[in-house]
Amino acid sequence: MTRTPIDPVKLDKLAEVAIRVGLQLAEGQDLVLTGPSTALPLIRKIAEHAYKAGAGVVTPIISDEEVILARYRHANAASFDKAANWLYEGMASAFSRNAARLAIAGDNPMMLAGQDPAKVARANKANSMAYKPALEKITGFDVNWNIVAYPSPAWAKQVFPDDAEDVAIEKLANAIFAASRVDLADPISAWKEHNANLKKRWSWLNAHAFASLAYTGPGTDVTIGLADGHQWKGGASQSKNGITCNPNIPTEEVFTTPHALRVEGYVSSTKPLSHNGTLIDGIRVKFEGGRIVEAKATKGEDVLNKVMDTDEGGRRIGEVALVPHSSPISQSGILFYNTLFDENAASHIALGQCYADCFINGKSLTPEQIQAQGGNKSLIHIDWMIGSDKIDIDGIKADGSRVPVMRKGEWATA
Numbered sequence: 001m002t003r004t005p006i007d008p009v010k011l012d013k014l015a016e017v018a019i020r021v022g023l024q025l026a027e028g029q030d031l032v033l034t035g036p037s038t039a040l041p042l043i044r045k046i047a048e049h050a051y052k053a054g055a056g057v058v059t060p061i062i063s064d065e066e067v068i069l070a071r072y073r074h075a076n077a078a079s080f081d082k083a084a085n086w087l088y089e090g091m092a093s094a095f096s097r098n099a100a101r102l103a104i105a106g107d108n109p110m111m112l113a114g115q116d117p118a119k120v121a122r123a124n125k126a127n128s129m130a131y132k133p134a135l136e137k138i139t140g141f142d143v144n145w146n147i148v149a150y151p152s153p154a155w156a157k158q159v160f161p162d163d164a165e166d167v168a169i170e171k172l173a174n175a176i177f178a179a180s181r182v183d184l185a186d187p188i189s190a191w192k193e194h195n196a197n198l199k200k201r202w203s204w205l206n207a208h209a210f211a212s213l214a215y216t217g218p219g220t221d222v223t224i225g226l227a228d229g230h231q232w233k234g235g236a237s238q239s240k241n242g243i244t245c246n247p248n249i250p251t252e253e254v255f256t257t258p259h260a261l262r263v264e265g266y267v268s269s270t271k272p273l274s275h276n277g278t279l280i281d282g283i284r285v286k287f288e289g290g291r292i293v294e295a296k297a298t299k300g301e302d303v304l305n306k307v308m309d310t311d312e313g314g315r316r317i318g319e320v321a322l323v324p325h326s327s328p329i330s331q332s333g334i335l336f337y338n339t340l341f342d343e344n345a346a347s348h349i350a351l352g353q354c355y356a357d358c359f360i361n362g363k364s365l366t367p368e369q370i371q372a373q374g375g376n377k378s379l380i381h382i383d384w385m386i387g388s389d390k391i392d393i394d395g396i397k398a399d400g401s402r403v404p405v406m407r408k409g410e411w412a413t414a
């Protein structure tokens with residue numbers, strides 16, 4: 001028997017946590033599962049746990065790096081404005097029939113690094129447009145959904161470039177297992193406790209009903225207005241089909257919807273952002289009336305500006321999230337080159353689409369009502385990290401009074 005760098009017991013626990021904590025898959029529920037071909041061992045384990053939990057039909061949709069690169073190498077020009085609309089229509093149809101959604105992250109973060117940025121942008125745009133009907137059912141939280149990660153070889157080498165491949169995979173696997181709490185004796189009850197802690201934080205924020213948050217720190221001096229009727233969330237939450245799930249594994253954030261028109265000042269990023277194979281670093285933007293009127297980056301500035309020009313909402317923000325600097329992912333000191341992990345290492349904001357569920361009665365609001373209350377609308381949703389141990393955040397109430405929320409990157413209250 002050959003030794004595998006990925007602990008099979010922990011991998012099995014990760015699959016179990018994805019089904020029982022992440023999705024809380026219901027008896028008889030179908031499951032649409034997406035992931036890279038490199039993640040087949042986890043895809044198989046997830047299918048096993050899904051059927052053990054009573055799944056109807058599990059349908060895996062597998063992507064492959066070589067197939068994607070073949071397109072960039074050999075496809076004709078017209079290919080880059082096309083997308084598999086039929087597939088996304090099918091996914092949207094599955095979600096309207098109450099299928100759950102599970103995505104496995106683990107793609108090579110630098111997969112498209114050497115490709116023509118114009119082709120990448122066109123292909124992404126075509127894909128985003130085709131994906132929209134299905135994505136709206138996820139962002140609108142129609143069904144229970146979940147993302148977990150798998151330590152694919154190229155990703156592992158990106159995170160640990162100085163190690164041999166099997167060592168890098170083992171290190172990344174262990175980092176994923178720790179962050180996903182599957183290295184603990186009882187991951188299911190560990191998640192219950194973690195969800196309760198997150199609930200304590202978002203309940204406190206909701207009770208204060210701040211009108212805005214003011215951030216100060218190196219390169220950052222910004223006031224972020226919060227949307228009218230916003231509510232804070234984090235950890236487990238209930239989807240429209242009545243199932244309480246944990247969409248992100250791992251997760252350390254509490255988050256809400258900012259007001260698309262009420263952001264003023266300067267923000268600097270505190271960690272690099274890996275976006276479709278490009279590393280964007282040293283971001284510094286200026287907001288006026290909620291819109292980014294100036295964006296600079298020491299690396300990837302072109303890509304940043306291009307992606308923000310996807311549509312009108314691409315230069316406005318749709319999410320504001322708070323993560324203490326002491327979060328386990330932050331303390332691991334690892335840059336994962338993957339938003340699922342890196343966004344949980346620091347407080348962040350996201351360019352683009354807001355989450356309808358971050359409004360009081362959000363599930364029953366129309367897209368027009370959400371927009372009227374300040375929710376942003378865009379084809380993109382890109383999180384970037386603005387938190388560190390040097391950031392102070394105050395909550396500002398409607399009457400102008402201020403309450404400390406975070407000091408030096410940590411919660412200001414016990």
Ligand code: ZN
Nearest residue numbers: 253255321343
């Ligand atoms: Zn977030």
Ligand code: ZN
Nearest residue numbers: 319350381383
């Ligand atoms: Zn986000």
